[in-house]
Amino acid sequence: MSVTYEVRNGVAWLTIDRPDARNALNKEVRDGLFDGVRRFNADDAAKVLVLTGAGDKAFCAGGDLKEMADNALTVPPIDFVPQFGRNIEVSKPTIAAVNGVALAGGFLLAQTADLCIASDTARFAISEVKVGRGAPWAAPLSWLVPPRVAMEILLTGDMMSAERAREVGLVNKVVAADDLVEETQKLAERIAANAPLSVMAGKRTVRLIAEMPLAEAFDEAERIWEPVYLSADAQEGPAAFRDKRAPQWEGR
Structure with a gap:
């Protein structure tokens, strides 16, 4: 199973479990994410959703480029990957727990969550300009960060450290890698305890x-x-x- 769903004290953890492939978004993962979000929406016991990736190297490295090449993918459909509030509604709060690189589609997943907690080893990039792909999903980016920061992210494709991401407002909090799960769970439980x-x-x-x-x-x-x-x-x-x-x- 490439995506797992577990509820801990009112907090649903949706985990991409392809660490050997840097949690890349192949079809099985994409379908699993959609299924997991729908399960969360219907789960009255789950008050907050946390999205993360297995292992310590990657939150999600984006689309599976091998699969894209094999399928000669051109324009991805709108429902290619979950985009909260665009192609799937999620009324309850969501948190991205970024435990490694968040590239391309991985950046999308971190961007689409309501809150983002990152390990001090996390790095972010919209790397599409380096592989000739597109990022129409980045339209809300200049609402999250200053326009010139958004421009830099999109035009360079360069990596951004967790601390820099926090400075510009993309990340709420940076924690030690070993503390990421505990700190995210604490935040989620504080939210879940509210009306x-x-x-x-x-x-x-x-x-x-x-x-x-x-x-x-x-x-x-x-x-x-x-x-x-x-x-x-x-x-x-x-x-x-x-x-x-x-x-x-x-x-x-």
């Missing part, structure tokens, strides 16, 4: 300004958050604070 409706509304709100003018974004944010205010959880939070107890979220 789920508020978490999902917060995720939707962050993306609004990338999609519409500010005045429209405010109006849409009001629509997104109104059901949260009207939910049972919105009453549970203050009641738990008053009663000095942990809140019991129902997600409604």
Whole structure:
């Protein structure tokens, strides 16, 4: 099995398990990722998804170039690999735990997650210019990092260190390689402990300004958050604070 799915204390770990091939995205892996994301979407026990790669060399080295050459792949279809919010909806939070190189399609996977934690050995690159391929999926990149940084990443194809990725805003936190799983699990559990409706509304709100003018974004944010205010959880939070107890979220 090239992709595994495991839930640990409310956190689903979706792992690309092709370390000998640097976790490259062959068809089996791509299909496994789609299946894993669908499983997460339907899994009420899983509050946060973590995407990572097996081994310590590569998070994901991108598309399987041997398979591409054998198939004479030209323009990849939109559903070639999961792109959260583009070709597959994921309302719950996602985290990329980058444990090695994240190249091309691996960069795509790290980019598409809501949060990114990287080991100090991680490196990032959109390397398509070095192999004559394309990166239309990089359209949101200049929303995540400054435009001139995005331009440098796309035009040079050069490797970016984990620390540089953190400096420019692509990565939330850099940790020692041996601590990556533990630190990512801790972050995911902190998110999972929060009111789920508020978490999902917060995720939707962050993306609004990338999609519409500010005045429209405010109006849409009001629509997104109104059901949260009207939910049972919105009453549970203050009641738990008053009663000095942990809140019991129902997600409604």
